[in-house]
Amino acid sequence: MAGKGMVRSIKNYAKGFSEVQRKVRESTSNDPWGPSGTSMNEIAQLTFNKQDFLEIMDMIDKRLNDKGKHWRHVFKALLLLDYCIHVGSENVVVYSKGNLYVIKTLGEFQHIDEQGKDVGANVRQKAKDITSLLQDDVRLHEERRQRRQMRDRMAGVNDCLGETISHGPMQIEYSNQEDEDLKNAIEESKRLAEEEEEKRRRQASVKATDDNPKDSDQTDDIWSSIFAPTQPSSPGNQLPSSSPSAAAAAAAAGTGTGTG
Helix, strand or coil: CHHHHHHHHHHHHHCCCCHHHHHHHHHCCCCCCCCCHHHHHHHHHHCCCHHHHHHHHHHHHHHHCCCHHHHHHHHHHHHHHHHHHHHCCHHHHHHHHHCHHHHHHHHHCCCECCCCCECHHHHHHHHHHHHHHHCCHHHHHHHHHHHHHHHHHHHCCCCCCCCCHHHCCCCCCCCCHHHHHHHHHHHHHHHHHHHHHHHHHHHHHHHHCCCCCCCCCCCCCHHHHCCCCCCCCCHHHCCCCCCHHHHHHHHHHHHHHHHC
């Protein structure tokens, strides 16, 4: 994961991204864990500055238009957008309503990973949730009011919405169904990362057996190497046997007995 961060830093420098844009890129990276509550709250507060608002929404829009293996960019951009809609500037709401078609389109997002898992399901569900919220002004107003009340408490929580796999999930108290959905989505992202890590370990194990002799009909399955037909042992590994002279003497004795 450190390698990905290095590549991202190089891109940030090479493409001249501003500090605000870098914050958005970090929060919506392709890493297999969710954006922290602290980082999302910081970005949401920056939307009250006109210039920062424009840079934030421009970067979120770019992330929302990613596809395929970069599905996490899309999903995390939706998470960040949802957070900003709730606690950010009113301009975020106006912008999101004006670009509602982009969010609606993501309700049909499709991507199947290498294990056959429909990882696009999280994107589709979140897009539908945001679309529904933006189309209900009464509900939107009430949820923004509630989030403003809890914003100070959430601002002090470090990494409350995601932890690296090595540290394991945190036990977080969620205030409503929206946050519960967010929790489930982040945990699903962690599970997928664990599956990827397990796959890498299996591939490394299979590679380690490549130098062993294999029967011509043996499959690439690692377990088949265990049950492969036994190959002829080298002279150095054969069990001790009677010497040639002893074998000849035994043969001679047998012949003598038969003729006598």
